[in-house]
Amino acid sequence: MTQLVQNLVDGLGQGSIYALLALGLTLVFGVMHLVNFAHGELITVSAYVAYALASWGAGWGVIAIAMIVTSILTAVAIEFLAFRWVRGASEFTMLLTSFGVHFVVAALFVMYVSPRPRNIPKPEWIFATVRIAGITFEVFDLVTIAVTLVTLVATERVLRRTMFGIALRAAAEDFDAARIMGVRSNLVIRGAFALSGVLAGVAGVFWLMRTGTASPTAGLTPLLFGVIAAIVGGLGSLGGAILGGLALGLIQVFFRSWLPSDLAGLTEGLLFVLIALLFIVRPQGFVTVRRAERA
């Protein structure tokens, strides 16, 4: 029982990070039909900013804020420099563009910083534990879950209560119809990238606190899980993305905990087998997304 609750919290903590990434990916996919494989670069770039700040002695409070701001700016810059030019192109063209952005960013860090990972001191409290009702929890998991919850509620508010949010949801459902209503393409596309930057920024902070390294491909692993979570969730469904992220985190933790130790290395492999099975049973993912016919 104790073990189960611990795994649950651990899985939700892990899954929170994936959920934030998947939600950002889904927001961008909604307005552009782009599966953005350059989404991990938001974490990579902000991890280097964190490294620079840490080496000047900045604390994690400053670093966290700087990472989120960097992530937003990077998202908007990538949209402006790369994706703006392939708007309306085939999904394959956009996919290749996003791979291109990933490789260019990684190459820039290899050339101008170093191919070797840079270490950033982890905050001390991430190793702390707390006992609640006789069960020991990692403080880090609880903080991740709490901050994610606050971020998700705030995002939900923006999407439901602001004109920008309503326009974004309208454009995700039927982009041309939104334009007919007077929604400006630039507004929703840049807005979606900026919002995905906020979410990736928050995810990046927790990811970096846990891994403690900035490297040219630092964003690749979280990106991959984010993409999978978004697809598992039904690609285009905001709730599905969150669900997909949490499910992914939980499955990962439970596999690691239940598999015999000599098989633990197969966690990721088994995870993918499970995902393959899901798609055989439910090819549309957890949540079915209604898509407008393209005129």
Place this chain on the structure above:
Amino acid sequence: MLSVDGLTTNYGSIAAVRDVSIHVDAGEIVGLIGPNGAGKSTLLNTTVGLLRPTTGRVIVEGRDVTGSSPDTMLRLGVALVPERRRLFADLTVQENLLVAGITVSAGERQRRLEEVVELFPLLGRRRDFPAGYLSGGEAQQLAIGRALMSGARLLLMDEPTLGLAPALVDLVFELVVDLRSQGRTLLVVEQNAGRLLEVADRAYLMRTGSIVTEGTGHDLRSRHDLFEVYLGVEA
């Protein structure tokens, strides 16, 4: 109010609209009829800036606005009620209306929202329903309500009666006449040509991308030959 001058729009190498010139004067109901694939929707979509014309000009109240984006056209008072309505099914009725008022100030948007809800009490009762759950008639009211949110004085309506039950078709035509009497101007595309010509002041007949003929609603209704040749229906 609106004139389209020598407009050509290509889809790839095919001209869907070829050298079309039409004009709509303030306070008119103008019909645009013709068989499927005649280019009627393309003409409307190009006029509001969803598509770019290859050649030709779009002029609104004397200003050349060719190639302007849909939001600019809305600010100039030209709104499109698109074919098949294109409601945002996952958004509520109120959100559908709000997003259609995105080009006006927040205060103005709220005022118009109340006006539209007053005009269509059914929508008022379903404010917080997802638009996907509306019946055909309610959905059409919402589609027209959205066009009114922008405060448009010229409404381009693309097949407003498509898929509606006969009783609702009557309602839509009544509404078209009502809107005109409120001082709005309408350019209406319809398959249901006979009904449209009863209420239209003038109409254009379009076929394979070009205007074949134009005349008053009354004139065109008496041209049985045109109906048989171009529309394949009995008038």
